[in-house]
Amino acid sequence: MAHLPLIAVTMGDPAGIGPEVVVKALADDAVARACRIVVFGDDAALRQAAQRLGMPAAWQAAPSPDALAPDAPTQVCDLGGVGPGVLFASRPSPEGGAAALRAIEAAAAAARDGRVAAIATAPIHKQAIALAGSPFAGHTDMLADICGAEHHVMMLVGGPLRVALVTHHIALADVPHAIGTEEIVAVATTTAESLRRFFAIPEPRVAVCGLNPHASDGSRFGDEELRIIEPAVVQLRHAGIPVAGPVSPDTCFRRAAQGEFHAVVAMYHDQGLIPLKLIAFDEAVNVTLGLPIIRTSVGHGTAYDIAGRGIASHRSMVAAILLAARMAQARDAQH
Numbered sequence: 001m002a003h004l005p006l007i008a009v010t011m012g013d014p015a016g017i018g019p020e021v022v023v024k025a026l027a028d029d030a031v032a033r034a035c036r037i038v039v040f041g042d043d044a045a046l047r048q049a050a051q052r053l054g055m056p057a058a059w060q061a062a063p064s065p066d067a068l069a070p071d072a073p074t075q076v077c078d079l080g081g082v083g084p085g086v087l088f089a090s091r092p093s094p095e096g097g098a099a100a101l102r103a104i105e106a107a108a109a110a111a112r113d114g115r116v117a118a119i120a121t122a123p124i125h126k127q128a129i130a131l132a133g134s135p136f137a138g139h140t141d142m143l144a145d146i147c148g149a150e151h152h153v154m155m156l157v158g159g160p161l162r163v164a165l166v167t168h169h170i171a172l173a174d175v176p177h178a179i180g181t182e183e184i185v186a187v188a189t190t191t192a193e194s195l196r197r198f199f200a201i202p203e204p205r206v207a208v209c210g211l212n213p214h215a216s217d218g219s220r221f222g223d224e225e226l227r228i229i230e231p232a233v234v235q236l237r238h239a240g241i242p243v244a245g246p247v248s249p250d251t252c253f254r255r256a257a258q259g260e261f262h263a264v265v266a267m268y269h270d271q272g273l274i275p276l277k278l279i280a281f282d283e284a285v286n287v288t289l290g291l292p293i294i295r296t297s298v299g300h301g302t303a304y305d306i307a308g309r310g311i312a313s314h315r316s317m318v319a320a321i322l323l324a325a326r327m328a329q330a331r332d333a334q335h
Contacts, residue, residue: 165187
């Protein structure tokens with residue numbers, strides 16, 4: 001077991017489905033074959049979740065990262081903090097938010113210090129962490145701050161698609177004003193570098209989507225391609241990054257799914273996530289590029305409405321763990 005990468009998994013918001021999908025993922029044979037696991041969270045809450053699900057709690061507990069066993073297949077770094085009534089409470093609370101934050105901070109520190117090879121995060125709730133006093137909107141901003149990363153990229157991975165986003169959760173009407181040549185160059189550059197380092201793709205082919213239908217068809221349907229996106233593509237090619245674009249959005253993702261491109265740079269959230277979730281809804285993984293650590297996450301939220309009912313799918317959690325392990329192995333193979 002010692003040769004397998006050690007992946008840190010965070011418990012997520014204990015009021016949601018995080019503990020359930022984590023416990024289920026720990027029992028998955030594919031996870032056991034691919035890596036060793038240390039869960040950062042509350043040991044008692046995870047054992048209670050396992051009991052409620054009728055599943056074994058087959059792990060060792062450690063009181064701190066310093067006390068982790070060097071060759072145990074599955075461990076829980078017990079951070080405590082989940083009081084009575086918080087587990088599967090199906091609502092945001094300061095206690096649940098604080099527990100989620102402790103797990104993220106501890107796992108990120110362990111990855112930054114080289115104690116774990118990567119981290120895979122279960123879902124948290126923005127309102128819960130705000131109630132706990134966090135100034136961050138979510139995982140990504142918090143991890144960027146912990147790691148001192150100035151520029152980071154959200155990439156979703158699912159099935160044959162890898163999709164990096166230029167803009168995230170903003171109104172569609174704001175997208176044309178939010179995209180810029182420099183931003184597109186930065187996202188595509190980080191994406192290409194990450195494909196080489198973490199996905200073992202020595203010569204990545206990246207497609208840059210247009211914004212408008214048919215990539216504006218020669219500026220008939222807008223001029224963002226001419227003013228913003230084409231100059232970015234020229235800069236990227238001059239920098240030695242083989243990109244195609246602006247590619248018409250209505251054909252770009254099919255071409256990527258067929259293997260023509262290793263990744264797509266999408267201009268806005270739904271442009272990239274609708275095709276990805278259509279193809280791989282239950283196995284979608286959120287990857288944060290540009291950090292000094294490897295971080296993957298489930299592609300779904302806390303699902304308070306089904307917390308504790310035993311029906312939450314753990315497929316995205318498994319996919320996030322397996323991808324984290326593959327990325328760690330690809331990175332380490334280059335050293």
